[in-house]
Amino acid sequence: SAVISQKPSRDICQRGTSLTIQCQVDSQVTMMFWYRQQPGQSLTLIATANQGSEATYESGFVIDKFPISRPNLTFSTLTVSNMSPEDSSIYLCSVIQEDGSGYTFGSGTRLTVV
Amino acid sequence: KQEVTQIPAALSVPEGENLVLNCSFTDSAIYNLQWFRQDPGKGLTSLLLIQSSQREQTSGRLNASLDKSSGRSTLYIAASQPGDSATYLCAPPGPGNTPLVFGKGTRLSVIA
Numbered sequence: 233s234a235v236i237s238q239k240p241s242r243d244i245c246q247r248g249t250s251l252t253i254q255c256q257v258d259s260q261v262t263m264m265f266w267y268r269q270q271p272g273q274s275l276t277l278i279a280t281a282n283q284g285s286e287a288t289y290e291s292g293f294v295i296d297k298f299p300i301s302r303p304n305l306t307f308s309t310l311t312v313s314n315m316s317p318e319d320s321s322i323y324l325c326s327v328i329q330e331d332g333s334g335y336t337f338g339s340g341t342r343l344t345v346v
Numbered sequence: 347k348q349e350v351t352q353i354p355a356a357l358s359v360p361e362g363e364n365l366v367l368n369c370s371f372t373d374s375a376i377y378n379l380q381w382f383r384q385d386p387g388k389g390l391t392s393l394l395l396i397q398s399s400q401r402e403q404t405s406g407r408l409n410a411s412l413d414k415s416s417g418r419s420t421l422y423i424a425a426s427q428p429g430d431s432a433t434y435l436c437a438p439p440g441p442g443n444t445p446l447v448f449g450k451g452t453r454l455s456v457i458a
Contacts, residue, residue: 238389265445274350274435274448275390324389326446334380334395335437335446342387 233329234259238338245315245345252311253341255325260305262330266298269322269340278323281308315345348373348440350449358455359426367421367452369436374417380446381410381421382435390435394421426456 237256245251255264266278279287279300287300302308312319325338349372359365371379378397382390394410396403396419402411409422419436433453437446 242387274450275446277445277447280445322387326390328445334378334392336392337382337390340387340389 233331233333234261234327234336236325236327236336236338238325238341240341241339242342243344245343247316247345249315250311250313251315251343252309253323253325254309255307255338257306257327259330261327262305263328264302264308265326265328265335266300266308266310267324267326269324271320275324278310312343315343317345319343320345348438348447350436350438350447352434352436352449352452354452355450356453356455358457361426361428361456361458363426363456364422364424365426365454367423367434367436367454369419369421369449371417371419371436371438371447373438373441374414375441376414376438379410379412379419379436379438381408381419382437384433384435384451386433393434423454426454428456428458430454430456 235258239254264281267275269275277290278293279289281287281300281302283302283305299311323341351370353368380395381393394403396412407424412419433451435451437448440447
């Protein structure tokens with residue numbers, strides 16, 4: 233099954249700055265997904281990223297705040313822009329296995345905004 | 347819209363006990379359902395994937411069942427160990443087999 237390398241694993245950032253999170257997959261995948269997990273909450277889907285097209289954002293999430301790139305079938309980035317303390321969360325990328333064995337997740341990025 | 351509820355929200359048991367975690371979902375038109383484990387501050391580890399044509403799936407001490415018609419799944423953990431302490435998440439796909447939808451999970455603590 234696919235293995236995802238997600239970086240950074242954690243970061244502490246100043247409000248007003250931006251952080252870019254990277255996910256590298258060891259095989260080609262059609263769709264990649266970005267989730268947010270706020271403290272004490274479950275995972276919420278931010279957007280779906282397909283190679284060669286703009287990401288599709290869920291209600292409550294906008295491209296200006298969470299721009300996503302998907303330059304090829306093995307890589308994607310999520311940027312958290314103009315951060316505020318409310319953006320403190322764990323951010324996770326995910327892919328659906330092409331062999332039908334379900335979804336795989338990256339190890340997560342724990343973001344703290346101060 | 348798919349909504350997922352997991353009961354109990356938290357569970358503390360002594361080592362060696364068998365336990366059952368419950369998951370219910372509102373949209374039963376799913377192709378499969380996946381159970382994950384999450385350690386504090388970490389990503390998700392897939393435990394079991396049950397296809398809609400299956401009634402249950404087993405991996406080691408874990409057994410998951412799926413009843414699509416009633417919108418329920420259970421995860422059974424046999425002979426629990428302290429290393430099983432984590433949050434367990436049930437995740438069916440959203441409507442139209444869209445990306446996974448998560449409940450709040452069950453936070454399990456196994457006491458040695």
